[in-house]
Amino acid sequence: MIRSSPSIPIPRTVPVLPLHDKVLLPGVVTRLQISRRESIPLFEKILRTYDSKELSKCIIAVFPVRGSPSTSPSASSPSSSPAFTSTSSSSEDDGSAVSKAVIKRRQGVTNNRSQGPGDDEDSIVIGSSAGQVVPMRPGSGNSSSFALTPAHLFGIGCAARLVRLERAVGGFTVVLEGIVRLRLNKIIAHTPFFEADVSPMPDKAVDKNDQDLQDHIVALRSTSKEFVSLLQTLKLPAPVLTQLQKFLENVGLIPGQVVDLLISTIESTLEEKIMILDAVDLKERIPKAVELLTRQIHVLKISQKVHDNVEGKLNKKQREFYLRQQMAAIKEELGEKDAGEEDEMTTIENRLNAANLPAEVQKAADREMKRLRKMQPASSEYSVIRNYLDWLGDLPWTKSSEDILDVEKARKQLNDDHHGLEKVKRRILEYLAVTKLQQMKGDVKGPILCLVGPPGVGKTSLGRSIATAMGRKFHRISLGGVWDESEIRGHRRTYVGALPGLIIHGLKKCEVNNPVFLLDEIDKVGSRGHHGDPSAAFLEVLDPEQNNTFTDHYLNVPFDLSKILFIATANSVDTIPAPLLDRMELITIPGYTYAEKLAIATNHLLPKQIRQHGLSEDDVKVTQPALLKVATGYTRESGVRHLEREIGSLVRAKAVEFAEAQERKLSNVPVMEHAGKEHKEYQPLVTLEDVEEILGQEKYVNEVTERTPTPGVVTGMAYNGVGGGILFIEVSQMPGKGLLQLTGSLGDVIKESAQIALSWVKSHGYEIGLTNSRGQNIMEKADVHIHMPSGGTPKDGPSAGIAMVCALVSMFSNQTVPATTAMTGEFTLRGLVMPVGGIKEKVIAAHRAGVRKIIMPLRNQKDVTADVPANVREEIEFFYASTVWEVLREAFEGRVVVRTGLAGAAAGALDSRM
Numbered sequence: 001m002i003r004s005s006p007s008i009p010i011p012r013t014v015p016v017l018p019l020h021d022k023v024l025l026p027g028v029v030t031r032l033q034i035s036r037r038e039s040i041p042l043f044e045k046i047l048r049t050y051d052s053k054e055l056s057k058c059i060i061a062v063f064p065v066r067g068s069p070s071t072s073p074s075a076s077s078p079s080s081s082p083a084f085t086s087t088s089s090s091s092e093d094d095g096s097a098v099s100k101a102v103i104k105r106r107q108g109v110t111n112n113r114s115q116g117p118g119d120d121e122d123s124i125v126i127g128s129s130a131g132q133v134v135p136m137r138p139g140s141g142n143s144s145s146f147a148l149t150p151a152h153l154f155g156i157g158c159a160a161r162l163v164r165l166e167r168a169v170g171g172f173t174v175v176l177e178g179i180v181r182l183r184l185n186k187i188i189a190h191t192p193f194f195e196a197d198v199s200p201m202p203d204k205a206v207d208k209n210d211q212d213l214q215d216h217i218v219a220l221r222s223t224s225k226e227f228v229s230l231l232q233t234l235k236l237p238a239p240v241l242t243q244l245q246k247f248l249e250n251v252g253l254i255p256g257q258v259v260d261l262l263i264s265t266i267e268s269t270l271e272e273k274i275m276i277l278d279a280v281d282l283k284e285r286i287p288k289a290v291e292l293l294t295r296q297i298h299v300l301k302i303s304q305k306v307h308d309n310v311e312g313k314l315n316k317k318q319r320e321f322y323l324r325q326q327m328a329a330i331k332e333e334l335g336e337k338d339a340g341e342e343d344e345m346t347t348i349e350n351r352l353n354a355a356n357l358p359a360e361v362q363k364a365a366d367r368e369m370k371r372l373r374k375m376q377p378a379s380s381e382y383s384v385i386r387n388y389l390d391w392l393g394d395l396p397w398t399k400s401s402e403d404i405l406d407v408e409k410a411r412k413q414l415n416d417d418h419h420g421l422e423k424v425k426r427r428i429l430e431y432l433a434v435t436k437l438q439q440m441k442g443d444v445k446g447p448i449l450c451l452v453g454p455p456g457v458g459k460t461s462l463g464r465s466i467a468t469a470m471g472r473k474f475h476r477i478s479l480g481g482v483w484d485e486s487e488i489r490g491h492r493r494t495y496v497g498a499l500p501g502l503i504i505h506g507l508k509k510c511e512v513n514n515p516v517f518l519l520d521e522i523d524k525v526g527s528r529g530h531h532g533d534p535s536a537a538f539l540e541v542l543d544p545e546q547n548n549t550f551t552d553h554y555l556n557v558p559f560d561l562s563k564i565l566f567i568a569t570a571n572s573v574d575t576i577p578a579p580l581l582d583r584m585e586l587i588t589i590p591g592y593t594y595a596e597k598l599a600i601a602t603n604h605l606l607p608k609q610i611r612q613h614g615l616s617e618d619d620v621k622v623t624q625p626a627l628l629k630v631a632t633g634y635t636r637e638s639g640v641r642h643l644e645r646e647i648g649s650l651v652r653a654k655a656v657e658f659a660e661a662q663e664r665k666l667s668n669v670p671v672m673e674h675a676g677k678e679h680k681e682y683q684p685l686v687t688l689e690d691v692e693e694i695l696g697q698e699k700y701v702n703e704v705t706e707r708t709p710t711p712g713v714v715t716g717m718a719y720n721g722v723g724g725g726i727l728f729i730e731v732s733q734m735p736g737k738g739l740l741q742l743t744g745s746l747g748d749v750i751k752e753s754a755q756i757a758l759s760w761v762k763s764h765g766y767e768i769g770l771t772n773s774r775g776q777n778i779m780e781k782a783d784v785h786i787h788m789p790s791g792g793t794p795k796d797g798p799s800a801g802i803a804m805v806c807a808l809v810s811m812f813s814n815q816t817v818p819a820t821t822a823m824t825g826e827f828t829l830r831g832l833v834m835p836v837g838g839i840k841e842k843v844i845a846a847h848r849a850g851v852r853k854i855i856m857p858l859r860n861q862k863d864v865t866a867d868v869p870a871n872v873r874e875e876i877e878f879f880y881a882s883t884v885w886e887v888l889r890e891a892f893e894g895r896v897v898v899r900t901g902l903a904g905a906a907a908g909a910l911d912s913r914m
């Protein structure tokens with residue numbers, strides 16, 4: 001509140017309130033918290049003496065205190081607020097040294113100085129009538145042990161009227177109104193509180209003829225007007241402003257009061273305020289005040305300018321950043337934070353700004369930033385949030401690489417990198433062409449490709465070629481053995497050490513949001529792990545309708561995966577869950593024939609290995625028969641990975657020879673004498689004979705062609721997801737009671753096939769010519785044992801049915817089936833031959849193994865014509881059967897007596913039911 005000081009009579013003796021770190025000026029109302037021991041008795045007494053209505057009659061003298069050892073600025077009353085406050089509040093607990101210059105002048109007026117032993121500068125007695133020297137206790141270090149003496153009181157103070165007095169925790173709350181300046185003549189009582197003899201020093205009336213004074217008043221008027229108009233921009237309450245303006249109209253009459261009031265509102269130090277209190281003469285006070293006001297106006301103008309800049313030119317985020325910088329500077333000044341820490345914040349913020357986050361993500365980032373700012377950097381939560389923000393900042397939310405959708409270029413790339421695979425390449429090019437058209441329309445929602453085939457047939461390298469052809473980044477995610485959903489989707493942040501999943505990790509690594517992701521071995525993803533089903537996570541990732549809002553558990557904000565080109569690979573589709581399979585377009589890559597392997601080795605693997613070993617194509621040349629031998633004698637696989645490894649060994653051996661030859665050349669040692677050994681000149685050519693010398697003995701012999709036909713042994717054909725192969729079925733009988741024994745790591749289905757085969761043979765023993773009469777049991781006194789070698793490899797499925805029938809008939813009839821004749825086909829109890837899968841792989845593998853005649857179900861004929869390469873078909877004789885009678889006739893080439901009349905009737909009856 002602003003009040004003009006009324007003319008109130010001031011008693012000559014008044015109680016004293018020592019004021020620490022604060023100055024009360026006439027005309028100003030202030031609120032104080034009283035908690036010092038020295039002041040409490042005064043207010044206790046006032047409360048006892050005056051009732052509340054008479055309180056305003058109580059006059060006390062308020063003198064600033066100097067020399068208090070506690071010189072730290074008051075935390076509860078910061079004097080830095082530029083805002084205008086007519087009623088200020090302060091704790092008088094805090095002490096501060098007052099300006100020595102002012103004090104010294106005052107000392108000359110009222111104090112006697114006593115320089116006794118042990119006295120220091122502060123041991124001053126105010127007023128000789130006090131009659132005593134009160135030395136300050138040496139070493140009194142804190143405010144609680146600070147013993148106030150009259151010597152600490154400043155010589156000029158202010159008479160004050162009590163406006164309000166209330167008890168508060170630990171003392172009192174008082175509101176005082178300054179009335180008039182006072183001079184401290186002497187202290188006349190010390191306990192329980194100081195009482196002093198004082199003389200009021202009211203401002204002299206303004207002498208209109210005093211030109212000096214009038215000039216000062218003119219300066220004061222214009223400065224104070226400018227000051228008040230600036231205050232208006234700070235949005236002070238309107239009533240306060242009008243009151244202030246009215247008050248200023250009287251500046252010509254009461255310039256002293258105007259000065260006192262304005263000075264108490266502006267930013268000024270304690271020393272400056274004491275200077276104003278001390279300036280009793282108006283001609284001294286007004287210029288000082290004008291100086292302080294002018295300074296304040298400057299400060300206000302600058303902050304106004306900064307404010308306008310911040311408001312006008314910067315957007316919301318920049319303004320926040322700017323203000324935060326200011327705050328950082330203030331905090332640093334106050335010693336509350338170190339500069340390095342703020343730097344870290346700025347770094348994170350800059351990174352987030354650079355990441356161009358989508359609105360929803362930005363919101364999450366802002367929220368976490370806010371939390372981070374309030375945290376201690378040493379806390380564990382701090383690093384968790386910091387990590388999270390790092391992830392947000394590192395992800396390519398909007399960064400894409402430019403696509404090259406040039407079908408011709410892609411065709412060239414695929415042809416350069418891969419031999420053959422015509423169908424696969426055609427399908428990939430179709431896919432790229434469609435993607436290109438879709439992209440033109442701005443709608444990219446192609447199917448997910450899944451390359452299915454045995455290991456080493458080039459699925460991964462096809463994926464890489466697609467990425468290169470499109471100019472996209474390539475990332476391979478190996479899914480073999482992924483059992484937890486969280487490996488794909490990440491862990492929630494509530495877990496200690498939580499991290500995002502494989503998809504988000506891949507994106508961070510690629511640094512763009514449209515890479516090619518190769519999901520390798522998607523068929524090996526474990527379903528139903530302990531912690532959620534990982535294949536279920538893929539349902540979302542691979543669904544073009546849903547994956548634009550894929551939410552990783554760790555990030556907890558959606559990331560748009562729709563720009564990623566997903567290509568999956570699998571060895572077999574059997575273990576891929578149906579819903580996942582449904583989302584993918586399958587492209588099957590069968591195993592290679594030897595002719596294809598030879599071409600791949602010649603055109604790709606050999607040149608690649610030569611390059612990798614630092615040689616040139618002229619340094620190593622391998623003949624075609626030698627390469628074929630490496631493929632047939634040292635590898636047994638559908639793909640070419642082992643072949644590449646063996647070729648690598650071959651090239652390495654040649655590299656050593658080559659290096660030695662180079663060394664000899666450099667040291668000029670004659671070829672024959674080097675190191676005492678005999679050396680031939682380096683030969684780049686590797687021939688058929690050299691292969692065994694370099695790679696050692698052949699690992700695989702052609703099992704089929706090397707075998708002599710044996711009764712009870714038949715060649716079957718297998719396909720187990722990682723490629724085709726041949727397998728042998730061995731049957732023997734021994735004395736017993738008609739039991740069947742099965743070995744060779746067989747599954748339930750294959751075991752049942754064996755039982756069906758045995759039952760059929762037993763029931764048709766007479767027709768096949770194994771028994772002489774219909775009722776005779778061929779196993780009356782015998783047990784039968786069926787074994788399939790490679791006991792370590794699990795086998796299952798119904799496709800060995802007809803091979804088992806032939807093996808049993810062969811054993812019972814003692815007739816052989818040629819080893820180069822292989823067969824596959826499911827067999828029913830009624831003698832029907834049912835179609836089976838994996839024909840292409842089985843035929844190619846059998847061809848590799850040396851099989852030259854294949855018996856298979858009639859209904860598989862179309863697979864042979866459509867899928868089996870022509871060169872393989874040409875070298876194999878196919879026989880298609882629909883009943884087991886036909887199989888037996890073809891397998892034994894007429895050597896088994898089939899009672900044709902009966903068998904033919906049975907076969908005809910069966911045929912009509914098919």
Ligand SMILES: Nc1ncnc2c1ncn2[C@@H]1O[C@H](COP(=O)(O)OP(=O)(O)OP(=O)(O)O)[C@@H](O)[C@H]1O
Pocket residue numbers: 417418419420421453454455456457458459460461462520569571600604605639640641644
């Ligand atoms: N048709 C081909 N032409 C040229 N190189 C080929 C061909 N097929 C495979 N390769 C080469 O064979 C090697 C193995 O291929 P890759 O790693 O792509 O097999 P994969 O099918 O992905 O196997 P896996 O299923 O075990 O991951 C690679 O070096 C690849 O370049």
